[in-house]
Amino acid sequence: MDFAQARIVEQGNSLHVTHGDDSRLYVEFTNEAIHQTFLSEEAGRPIFKDVPHVRIHFPGDRTKQIFRPVKFQDDYQGPADPVRFPRQWAAFQAQAEQIQDGTPIEQWGPLTKSQAMELKSMHIHTVEQLAGIADNNLTWMGSRELREKAIAWLKQADDGKHAMHLQGELEKRDAVIEDLQRQMKEMASLVHAGAEAKAKK
Structure with a gap:
């Protein structure tokens, strides 16, 4: 190899x-x-x-x-x-x-600490490495299922990344709208105060 x-x-x-x-x-x-x-x-x-x-x-x-x-x-x-x-x-x-x-294997939720230690002893240190293991190296019990879980988790994380980006853009837009509304209220308040002052004269 x-x-x-x-x-x-x-x-x-x-x-x-x-x-x-x-x-x-x-x-x-x-x-x-x-x-x-x-x-x-x-x-x-x-x-x-x-x-x-x-x-x-x-x-x-x-x-x-x-x-x-x-x-x-x-x-x-x-x-x-x-x-x-x-x-x-x-x-x-x-x-x-x-x-x-990549994501350290010990930080991945589905694994116990002992499972993470076992994987590290096989030189699998990240979720990405686990997901990339070749079929002929899936030699321990439950290895195939674990690899599929890792692949699915990475795909979900990748999909979530796009959703988070979209959510971030929406939050920025909402903040801009809120700021504009605040400025309009301040301007309306100034205009109203100016009109009242004029009326008193």
């Missing part, structure tokens, strides 16, 4: 290379202490060097993962790792927690 395959897509007059959907992967960069044989022999003591590595887990698959030194140059297999996974690389460089995009 490897990364999503690269495709060349024509957009207008230019060509763009896309790499499928890697967003479902759990990607983590780490520094690994690598023994430097030549330098150790030369110094007469063990010498180690921190070498950046990348670990890529396929959500739901307990057996397959990629762990290798970070690829810094583009090659026939695809772009350099920092280019392909820029957010995780930036977090690694900043020594921050490398969080995946």
